Amino acid sequence: TARALGYSPASLAPCRIMPVRWTRYNPSYLEPEVKKESHQKPLEELTEEEREQMELKAVRPIKAAPPSLSSSVFSDPMISKFTNMMMKSGNKVLARSLMSQTLEAIKRKQLEKYHKAPENEKETIECNPYVIFHQALKNCQPIIGLSNITRGGKTYQVPVPLTDNRKRFLAMKWLITECRENKHRRTLMPEKLSQELLLAFNNEGPVIKRKHVLHKMAEANRAYAHFRWW
Amino acid sequence: MAAPAYPAWVTRWVSGQWRNKKRPPTLRPPRTLALADKVANRREQSTEATCITEMSVMMACWKQNDFNDAPCAEEIRTFYDCVAKAEKERKNQNEDTLSSRGNLPSSKVNKLLKRFPQITRYV
Numbered sequence: 001t002a003r004a005l006g007y008s009p010a011s012l013a014p015c016r017i018m019p020v021r022w023t024r025y026n027p028s029y030l031e032p033e034v035k036k037e038s039h040q041k042p043l044e045e046l047t048e049e050e051r052e053q054m055e056l057k058a059v060r061p062i063k064a065a066p067p068s069l070s071s072s073v074f075s076d077p078m079i080s081k082f083t084n085m086m087m088k089s090g091n092k093v094l095a096r097s098l099m100s101q102t103l104e105a106i107k108r109k110q111l112e113k114y115h116k117a118p119e120n121e122k123e124t125i126e127c128n129p130y131v132i133f134h135q136a137l138k139n140c141q142p143i144i145g146l147s148n149i150t151r152g153g154k155t156y157q158v159p160v161p162l163t164d165n166r167k168r169f170l171a172m173k174w175l176i177t178e179c180r181e182n183k184h185r186r187t188l189m190p191e192k193l194s195q196e197l198l199l200a201f202n203n204e205g206p207v208i209k210r211k212h213v214l215h216k217m218a219e220a221n222r223a224y225a226h227f228r229w230w
Numbered sequence: 231m232a233a234p235a236y237p238a239w240v241t242r243w244v245s246g247q248w249r250n251k252k253r254p255p256t257l258r259p260p261r262t263l264a265l266a267d268k269v270a271n272r273r274e275q276s277t278e279a280t281c282i283t284e285m286s287v288m289m290a291c292w293k294q295n296d297f298n299d300a301p302c303a304e305e306i307r308t309f310y311d312c313v314a315k316a317e318k319e320r321k322n323q324n325e326d327t328l329s330s331r332g333n334l335p336s337s338k339v340n341k342l343l344k345r346f347p348q349i350t351r352y353v
Contacts, residue, residue, distance in 0.1 A: 143299070143306055144285065161281065161313040203298070212297045219289045228279035230320065 025063050030056070032065040076130060078137065078168070085172050086189075101190035103129040106197060126201075136200035140171035140207050144218045149227045158227045159218035174207050175200070182206065267347045268340045280316035284309040 033039070046054070068080055079099060087095035106129040114125045126132055145166070146157040162170070175196060183192045199205030288309050291302040299306065 139299075143288075143309070159285065161285075161309070203300075215292060215297050219292060222286060222289055225282050225285060226279050229277055230280070230316075 026061075028060055029063045030060050032062050032069070033057075034065060034069050034071045036071055078134065079130070081168070082133075082137075082172050082176075086176055098189050098193075102193045102197070103133070105190050105194035106132055109194060109198065132201050133197060136197045137168070137171050137175075139203055140174060140200050140211055141167040142170055142211050142214050143167075144215065145170070146214065146218055146221065149224075151227055156224045156227060157217065157221050158224045159221055160228060171207075174210055178207050178210075262350060264350055265348050267343045269336050269343070272336050280319075281309065281312040284312045 068084075083092070083095045083099045086098060107127065110125060110127045110129075110132070114122060114127055117125055126135075142162065144159050145162040147160045148155045149158045150156075175193070179189060179192045179196055196205055196207060200207050284305070288302060288305040291305045292298075295301040
């Protein structure tokens with residue numbers, strides 16, 4: 001049928017140049033493996049499952065790698081996800097440059113602190129912006145969330161465990177909204193973001209406060225935890 | 231004294247509704263007297279909430295330490311373990327077998343009944 005081929009019916013889209021939204025790979029297609037280390041491993045080191053996986057890849061077709069997936073050492077999936085969330089109206093160039101300027105700003109600030117610090121404290125100062133970014137995100141992730149459950153006509157806020165994806169998403173979303181809304185008109189995004197990331201790295205700042213507020217509300221509503229059914 | 235309550239047949243007899251053999255219809259079923267091929271949609275009895283004890287332990291720890299995560303790392307770890315285990319349990323449980331209360335969900339029952347429908351007419 002037309003739907004299986006991935007083409008839209010002619011009545012809906014008379015002149016379509018862009019790829020169709022509903023194109024979907026056959027379930028037999030496998031994900032591409034991008035990391036160089038996994039391809040350079042000698043045969044003896046592979047475990048049983050990895051050998052089976054290799055044999056499967058020899059017979060099955062493989063999906064095309066999306067342009068955002070790269071095998072470079074500098075690419076980081078969390079950073080890419082954050083950049084995508086910062087992007088507005090598809091302006092990936094701008095979002096990516098903002099991200100790199102943020103990382104540069106973090107590095108500059110940390111180096112300044114490093115050179116001013118006395119000898120014994122120099123080791124405690126973290127200069128790697130990627131480490132700071134990851135640790136800050138980890139500190140911002142909420143542990144428990146609230147969900148609306150209706151019982152007997154009334155909606156209650158019930159504390160609920162969150163999945164990893166949801167935690168990551170909430171942390172990134174809070175960071176970005178905080179940086180977009182609560183800044184001075186003249187401060188630029190990299191400046192403000194680097195500030196927020198450094199604060200979150202030290203477990204301070206408005207994003208951490210927002211996480212604590214969520215935790216407090218969950219703690220206050222812990223009596224309703226039995227309304228959950230999963 | 232209020233009007234005495236007579237049984238229904240007495241009022242009918244007195245009113246003359248059943249003279250002239252005007253009896254009520256013996257039987258007029260609105261639908262065929264056969265079992266339908268579906269059951270009513272019943273709200274499944276829900277399972278209990280999981281990991282409540284770990285959550286309350288973690289929250290007690292939070293209250294003591296002013297909601298910092300560093301001192302409560304152990305409790306948070308146990309909570310995450312419990313959540314992961316419960317998630318795996320949920321994924322592994324098979325809904326085709328009977329649930330814990332011994333009932334199949336109504337959707338599964340309807341699917342089975344549709345495969346083996348009631349024969350209403352013979353050819």
